[in-house]
Amino acid sequence: MEGDVHTHSRASWDGPPPLPVERLRVERCDSPTPGLVEGTEPGAGQQAAMFVHSRSMEDLMAEEEESRGGPQPVAEGDAGSSETTSESSETSETSETSEKGLQAAKERSSLAEGRTKEEDIYSEGWRSHRKHVFVLSEAGKPIYSRYGTEEALSSTMGVMMALVSVVEADKNIIRSIHADGYNMVFLSKSPLVLVAVSRTCQSDKELIRELQYIYYQIVSLLTLTQLNHIFQRKQNYDLRRLLAGSEHLIDSLLGRLDRDPGLLLSAVTCLPLPSSIRDAVSAALQAAKAQSLVFSILLAGERLVTLVRKKDQFLHHMDLHLVFNLVCSSSSSFRDGEGWTPICLPKFNTAGFFHAHISYLEPASELCLILVSTDREDFFSLSDCKQRFLERLRKRNTYQALNEAVKTPSYSVDQVGIPELRHFLYKSKSSGLYTSPEIPERYRSEEEQERLMGLYQELHSRLHHSTRPLLSIYRCGETENLMAWLTSGFELYLCLTPLGTKVQAVSAVNKLLKWIRREEDRLFILSPLTY
Amino acid sequence: MSAMRVDTKVVMLGKESVGKTSLVERYVHHRFLVGPYQNTIGAAFVAKPIHVGEKVVTLGIWDTAGSERYEAMSRIYYRGARAAVVCYDLTDSSSFQRARFWVKELQNCEEHCKIYLCGTKNDLVQADKSVRQIDFHDTQDFAEEIGAQHFETSSKTGNNVDELFQKVAEDFNDSVFQLIPPGEAGVDLGQKKDSYFYSCCHNN
Ligand SMILES: Nc1nc2c(ncn2[C@@H]2O[C@H](COP(=O)(O)OP(=O)(O)OP(=O)(O)O)[C@@H](O)[C@H]2O)c(=O)[nH]1
Ligand SMILES: [Mg+2]
Numbered sequence: 001m002e003g004d005v006h007t008h009s010r011a012s013w014d015g016p017p018p019l020p021v022e023r024l025r026v027e028r029c030d031s032p033t034p035g036l037v038e039g040t041e042p043g044a045g046q047q048a049a050m051f052v053h054s055r056s057m058e059d060l061m062a063e064e065e066e067s068r069g070g071p072q073p074v075a076e077g078d079a080g081s082s083e084t085t086s087e088s089s090e091t092s093e094t095s096e097t098s099e100k101g102l103q104a105a106k107e108r109s110s111l112a113e114g115r116t117k118e119e120d121i122y123s124e125g126w127r128s129h130r131k132h133v134f135v136l137s138e139a140g141k142p143i144y145s146r147y148g149t150e151e152a153l154s155s156t157m158g159v160m161m162a163l164v165s166v167v168e169a170d171k172n173i174i175r176s177i178h179a180d181g182y183n184m185v186f187l188s189k190s191p192l193v194l195v196a197v198s199r200t201c202q203s204d205k206e207l208i209r210e211l212q213y214i215y216y217q218i219v220s221l222l223t224l225t226q227l228n229h230i231f232q233r234k235q236n237y238d239l240r241r242l243l244a245g246s247e248h249l250i251d252s253l254l255g256r257l258d259r260d261p262g263l264l265l266s267a268v269t270c271l272p273l274p275s276s277i278r279d280a281v282s283a284a285l286q287a288a289k290a291q292s293l294v295f296s297i298l299l300a301g302e303r304l305v306t307l308v309r310k311k312d313q314f315l316h317h318m319d320l321h322l323v324f325n326l327v328c329s330s331s332s333s334f335r336d337g338e339g340w341t342p343i344c345l346p347k348f349n350t351a352g353f354f355h356a357h358i359s360y361l362e363p364a365s366e367l368c369l370i371l372v373s374t375d376r377e378d379f380f381s382l383s384d385c386k387q388r389f390l391e392r393l394r395k396r397n398t399y400q401a402l403n404e405a406v407k408t409p410s411y412s413v414d415q416v417g418i419p420e421l422r423h424f425l426y427k428s429k430s431s432g433l434y435t436s437p438e439i440p441e442r443y444r445s446e447e448e449q450e451r452l453m454g455l456y457q458e459l460h461s462r463l464h465h466s467t468r469p470l471l472s473i474y475r476c477g478e479t480e481n482l483m484a485w486l487t488s489g490f491e492l493y494l495c496l497t498p499l500g501t502k503v504q505a506v507s508a509v510n511k512l513l514k515w516i517r518r519e520e521d522r523l524f525i526l527s528p529l530t531y
Numbered sequence: 532m533s534a535m536r537v538d539t540k541v542v543m544l545g546k547e548s549v550g551k552t553s554l555v556e557r558y559v560h561h562r563f564l565v566g567p568y569q570n571t572i573g574a575a576f577v578a579k580p581i582h583v584g585e586k587v588v589t590l591g592i593w594d595t596a597g598s599e600r601y602e603a604m605s606r607i608y609y610r611g612a613r614a615a616v617v618c619y620d621l622t623d624s625s626s627f628q629r630a631r632f633w634v635k636e637l638q639n640c641e642e643h644c645k646i647y648l649c650g651t652k653n654d655l656v657q658a659d660k661s662v663r664q665i666d667f668h669d670t671q672d673f674a675e676e677i678g679a680q681h682f683e684t685s686s687k688t689g690n691n692v693d694e695l696f697q698k699v700a701e702d703f704n705d706s707v708f709q710l711i712p713p714g715e716a717g718v719d720l721g722q723k724k725d726s727y728f729y730s731c732c733h734n735n
Binding site: 221222241242243244245246248326330332334336337338339340341342353356376377379383 | 547548555559560564569570572573574575576577594596597598599600601604607608
C-alpha cells in the first residue's frame with residue numbers, strides 16, 4: 001500500500017532498438033534520454049507536427065480560470081488508495097481496489113443508453129442516468145438536454161440559470177456544486193451556459209473539458225459570431241430553431257466522450273499502415289491540391305489515414321474530433337453523393353465557416369475523404385481534386401494496399417508479447433497521435449468497455465490534476481492492475497493482469513516502449529506533408 | 532476517369548424532413564431507406580444521366596438541408612440552377628408556407644430557374660385521406676399563377692418520382708433547343724455545357 005517514487009532511470013528504456021538503421025532512428029537514439037524528451041518519443045513526426053500541439057491561449061486561460069477560486073477537490077485517497085507526493089512531484093499511488101469504478105460499472109450496466117427523448121423526467125430512470133448535460137441560453141431558455149425533452153425541462157433549466165445569475169450578481173462565478181453523490185458543473189461561455197450533472201468519478205476539470213467539447217460543437221455549427229449576433233438582437237431567442245436536426249451530433253459527441261480514448265487524450269489514432277503505403281497516399285493527396293484547400297483528411301472509419309495541410313496552417317485535435325463526429329454520425333449523407341457543407345473549426349477560428357467537401361471513396365468503403373476549403377464556391381474544383389487523388393491512388397496500386405489495410409483488424413495486444421499486459425493507450429505528445437490495441441475479449445462487452453474507459457479517465461484526471469498533478473501512478477486492483485506514466489514526450493496508460501507485480505509492470509513499460517518504437521512507422525504518421 | 536460532366540443544375544428545396552433526400556434516393560438509387568431519419572448536413576451533390584429521346588442529359592442534383600441554419604447560405608446551392616424542385620409534405624401544412632418562401636426567393640434571385648412544386652409522401656395520403664393538409668387543386672392554381680409545374684410523389688412507393696425528373700430533363704432539353712439558332716444542326720452541346728458548367732460554379 002505504500003507509494004514509492006520512480007526515477008527516470010528505472011522506468012526508462014535502454015539502448016537503441018535492434019532494427020533498421022535509419023537516419024532518423026539513429027538521431028533519436030543518440031539523444032541522452034531517448035523517448036523522454038518531446039520530439040524524440042516513439043511516434044514523434046520527423047517534420048513539424050500536424051496539429052497545434054502547443055495549447056492555444058484559450059486553453060491556457062481556461063486552465064487558469066479553473067485553478068483560480070475553483071472548488072477544492074473532493075478528499076483524495078478514498079476508495080482505499082494512498083499516495084505520496086515527493087519533492088519532485090513524481091509520485092506513484094497504490095490502491096487495493098477501485099471501488100468507484102466497479103460501482104459505476106454496475107450502475108452503467110443497468111442503464112440502456114440511447115436517445116430516449118420522450119422520457120418522463122420525473123421517473124427514476126431519468127434520475128439515474130450517469131451524466132446529464134444541459135445547454136441553456138443566458139436568458140435561461142433551454143437549448144439542449146441529453147435526456148428528456150427541453151420543454152419538459154424548462155423549469156429545471158430556469159433554476160440552473162437562477163443559480164448562475166445569483167452567484168454572478170456578486171461578481172463571482174459558479175463552478176460546481178457537490179451534493180448527494182452528484183457533481184454539478186457549470187461552464188459559462190457567453191451567450192451559452194452549459195451544465196453537467198454527473199454521478200461518475202470524473203473530476204470537475206474533466207467534466208468542464210467535456211462541456212467545452214459540447215460548446216465547441218455548437219459553435220462549429222453556427223460560428224461564435226453568428227451566435228453572439230443572434231443573442232444580441234434577441235436575448236430570449238430559441239436557439240433550438242437553428243440546431244434542429246443537429247441534436248444527434250451533440251448526442252453522439254457525448255457518447256464518444258464516454259467511449260473514445262482520443263477525446264480523453266486530446267489525440268487521434270491512425271490506421272496501422274506500412275509507411276510506404278501511407279507516404280504514397282499522402283503524396284497523392286498532396287498532389288491533388290487546389291488554391292482554396294487548407295486541409296485534406298483521409299479517414300478509415302474513425303481512424304486517421306493521413307492528413308495533408310497548407311503550409312503554416314495547423315489543425316487542432318479538437319477541431320479534428322468535431323469533423324470526425326460530423327462525418328461519422330451523418331455518414332449516410334455522404335455515402336453516395338458528395339457533401340458540401342459549411343463547418344466552423346472553432347479552435348482555428350470561431351468567426352467564420354470553412355467549406356468541407358465530404359465523400360466516401362466508394363459507396364461501400366470505409367474510406368472517407370474530407371477536403372476543407374476556404375471558398376464556398378469551390379465545390380467543383382474540390383470534386384476534381386478528389387478524382388485526381390483517386391486516379392493517382394489507383395494508378396500506383398496504392399488503393400488496393402490501402403483497402404486491404406482497412407479490412408485487416410488493427411492489432412491485438414498479444415502481438416506485443418508481454419503476457420501481463422491486457423491493454424494500453426500510448427500518446428506521442430509531439431505528434432498528437434495515440435495508439436492502442438484492440439480491446440481484448442474480456443473488456444469487449446459494452447459495460448466492460450465503459451468501465452475500462454472509466455479507469456483510464458480516472459488515471460488521466462489524476463495525472464492532470466490541476467493542483468496536485470502526478471507523473472506516475474501504479475495501482476493494484478481486484479480485477480486489474482493499472483499503471484500510468486507521464487513524461488514530456490508521451491503519456492502511457494497500461495492495464496495489466498491483477499496477478500502481476502510492480503516490477504513486472506515496470507519491465508512491461510520498457511518492453512512496450514521498445515515495441516512501439518519498433519512499430520512506430522506503421523502506427524504513426526512520421527512524415528506528415530504540406531502543400 | 533474524371534468527374535461526370537453536368538449539363539444542368541437542379542436544386543431540391545423545402546422544409547426539413549419533407550423528403551428531399553428520399554426523393555433523390557428513390558430517383559437515383561431506386562430505393563427507400565427506412566429507419567431513423569438523418570438530416571442532411573449542408574448539401575449533397577449527385578450527378579445523374581437521364582435519357583431524353585435519343586440524347587443523354589446529365590442532371591447535377593443538389594439536395595439541400597432544410598434546416599433554417601443553412602438559410603443564410605442557401606444561395607450557394609441554388610445559384611445558377613435551371614430547375615428547382617420545391618418540396619412540401621402533403622401531411623404538413625407548415626411545410627407549404629416554407630415552399631412559398633422558396634418560391635419567392637427563387638423569383639427574386641433566379642429568374643431563369645424553372646420551378647417544380649412537389650407534394651411528397653403521397654402514400655400516406657392515399658392510405659388515409661384525412662391526413663392530407665394541402666389541397667391538390669389549390670396547389671394547382673398556385674402553380675399556374677407562378678408558372679410552375681406541379682407533382683405529387685411518393686418516395687416510398689416510387690409513385691410519380693421518375694416522371695418528375697423526366698419532366699425536368701425534358702424541359703431543360705427543350706430550352707437548350709430554343710437557345711440554338713435554327714440551321715446550326717449538329718449542336719456542339721459540349722461547348723454549351725462547359726460554359727454553363729463554368730458559370731454555375733464560378734460566377735460572382
Ligand atoms: N411515408 C413516406 N415517408 C417519407 C417519404 N419521403 C420521406 N419520408 C420520410 O420522411 C422523413 C424525412 O425524409 P428526408 O428525405 O430525410 O427529408 P429531407 O427533406 O431530406 O430533410 P432534411 O435533410 O432535414 O432537409 C424520413 O423519415 C423519411 O422516411 C414518402 O414518400 N413516404
Ligand atoms: Mg435531406
